[in-house]
Amino acid sequence: MLEEGCYFLSQLGLTDEQIASHFETEVKQVVELVESFASKIQSGKIAVDEFDRAFWRDVVKEAEGDLKLTVVSHKGIHHAWKSDLQKLDGNSLMTLYEGSRDYLETDPNHRFLDYPPPKGYDPLAMDREVRRAVEVIRDLLEARWKEALDRKT
Numbered sequence: 001m002l003e004e005g006c007y008f009l010s011q012l013g014l015t016d017e018q019i020a021s022h023f024e025t026e027v028k029q030v031v032e033l034v035e036s037f038a039s040k041i042q043s044g045k046i047a048v049d050e051f052d053r054a055f056w057r058d059v060v061k062e063a064e065g066d067l068k069l070t071v072v073s074h075k076g077i078h079h080a081w082k083s084d085l086q087k088l089d090g091n092s093l094m095t096l097y098e099g100s101r102d103y104l105e106t107d108p109n110h111r112f113l114d115y116p117p118p119k120g121y122d123p124l125a126m127d128r129e130v131r132r133a134v135e136v137i138r139d140l141l142e143a144r145w146k147e148a149l150d151r152k153t
């Protein structure tokens with residue numbers, strides 16, 4: 001896994017120094033692991049597909065502070081990156097905010113979200129994710145509102 005991670009992170013443009021820092025290892029080991037994985041691909045021992053690339057691309061996004069959020073709209077449940085939500089217009093953001101908030105309010109168990117999740121299996125895991133998304137979207141809407149007020153003054 002470390003070998004795979006080093007390879008894909010280098011393919012995504014991270015420097016050997018950055019990779020070594022993230023994996024808490026030496027730069028020399030990163031270089032060796034990247035070369036080793038690349039030779040296994042070249043020899044046909046390992047087949048790389050788009051899923052692998054997408055996985056490591058998502059790891060980089062999360063490491064850079066982007067959040068993957070679960071939101072609810074009238075069309076269903078969706079996953080979106082915070083950076084993608086920031087690109088949406090105010091009406092679209094408000095629609096996601098209201099849909100997600102309504103979803104939480106109609107769940108009879110929503111009052112249990114104020115308590116810490118139990119160890120192991122959390123039956124409210126999705127609700128917790130939606131709640132986090134509602135908070136992020138609310139913050140985005142408040143920032144937009146403040147920008148609009150600042151432009152008027």
